Amino acid sequence: MITIPVQASKPYSVHIGHGLLAKAGDLAAKVLCPCRALIVSDDNVSPLYADALAQSLQAAGFVPELYVVAHGEGSKSLQTLADLLEHMAAQKYTRTDAMFALGGGVVGDLCGFAASVYLRGIPFVQIPTTLLACVDSSVGGKTAINLTAGKNLAGAFYQPSLVICDPDTLRSLPPEILSDGCAEVIKYGVINDRELFCMLKQGTSPACECVIARCVQNKRDVVEQDEFDTGLRQLLNLGHTVAHAIEKCSDFAISHGSAVAIGSVTIMRAAVARGLCPAKDLDALIALTAQLGLPTSCEYSAEQLANAALSDKKRTGGSITLVVPYAIGDSRLCKIPASELQAWFAAGLI
Numbered sequence: 593m594i595t596i597p598v599q600a601s602k603p604y605s606v607h608i609g610h611g612l613l614a615k616a617g618d619l620a621a622k623v624l625c626p627c628r629a630l631i632v633s634d635d636n637v638s639p640l641y642a643d644a645l646a647q648s649l650q651a652a653g654f655v656p657e658l659y660v661v662a663h664g665e666g667s668k669s670l671q672t673l674a675d676l677l678e679h680m681a682a683q684k685y686t687r688t689d690a691m692f693a694l695g696g697g698v699v700g701d702l703c704g705f706a707a708s709v710y711l712r713g714i715p716f717v718q719i720p721t722t723l724l725a726c727v728d729s730s731v732g733g734k735t736a737i738n739l740t741a742g743k744n745l746a747g748a749f750y751q752p753s754l755v756i757c758d759p760d761t762l763r764s765l766p767p768e769i770l771s772d773g774c775a776e777v778i779k780y781g782v783i784n785d786r787e788l789f790c791m792l793k794q795g796t797s798p799a800c801e802c803v804i805a806r807c808v809q810n811k812r813d814v815v816e817q818d819e820f821d822t823g824l825r826q827l828l829n830l831g832h833t834v835a836h837a838i839e840k841c842s843d844f845a846i847s848h849g850s851a852v853a854i855g856s857v858t859i860m861r862a863a864v865a866r867g868l869c870p871a872k873d874l875d876a877l878i879a880l881t882a883q884l885g886l887p888t889s890c891e892y893s894a895e896q897l898a899n900a901a902l903s904d905k906k907r908t909g910g911s912i913t914l915v916v917p918y919a920i921g922d923s924r925l926c927k928i929p930a931s932e933l934q935a936w937f938a939a940g941l942i
């Protein structure tokens with residue numbers, strides 16, 4: 593087991609290791625008193641792993657109960673949140689009880705947000721079962737639901753009490769969901785970890801314990817310096833300005849991971865065109881992205897993507913912050929006038 597401590601406003605540990613699901617109860621008992629434990633999961637994940645988690649929690653003195661939501665982005669909604677909170681109130685959960693998010697990013701974001709607002713905050717534990725959730729969304733305390741106007745528009749920074757990541761749970765993932773997570777793994781390599789990028793290039797599995805741990809360390813280092821996303825943490829949005837625009841233009845038919853992969857390539861190509869980044873690094877990124885089964889281009893024009901991006905919540909006034917790769921392992925924040933965004937996209941698209 594690899595343990596990574598996170599010194600955020602609420603310190604906690606991320607445990608990564610094979611077979612940890614069966615030890616979740618013992619690990620949780622080290623940071624929480626025995627209590628009622630509401631396991632929130634979805635209808636894909638719960639049949640696979642909820643029993644094992646419930647048994648482990650029960651053996652450690654917790655009183656588990658399972659709450660299942662429909663799988664998919666649709667569950668990050670006000671209605672699902674309201675139903676979950678009403679259930680907790682009806683079942684008389686108290687502030688000394690805890691929630692356990694068992695699933696991918698949707699379940700983690702929903703459960704985390706519910707934990708942050710129920711009785712003004714109760715403890716929660718993240719148990720990610722997708723690669724994306726293991727390396728990104730379960731760590732760092734961003735919780736949210738979507739509103740009609742856009743994704744993640746209502747949420748809170750609310751750190752978990754513990755993160756338990758068992759890579760065995762990734763074995764049941766459909767290949768396209770695993771690839772989605774690979775895009776976020778590559779992202780850490782491009783942002784500031786050239787060695788990770790080389791490991792992936794040489795064939796190390798993105799879903800192995802050591803790669804997940806390396807990504808979590810990268811994320812931890814950023815979150816510890818900028819927990820509330822006022823500066824440095826925006827580096828984690830590499831490729832995401834383009835990605836959100838692609839997701840929007842495709843009406844979410846193109847998955848987040850695929851969009852991030854295309855977005856990262858697009859922004860690096862624009863950096864190459866502007867003489868900021870060596871062309872060989874772009875070639876390496878395109879090769880690794882394809883090697884991990886992800887797309888590198890899309891059919892949308894720079895104008896379509898810029899229009900979609902400029903209605904994104906990350907725009908502040910007349911400027912937009914781009915994450916620009918100067919090399920594999922060296923990405924920097926670059927504030928540009930919103931009026932220049934379309935030209936950046938045009939330089940990055942083929």
Ligand code: GLY
Binds near residue numbers: 728731
């Ligand atoms: N997923 C980006 C962040 O946590 O800031």
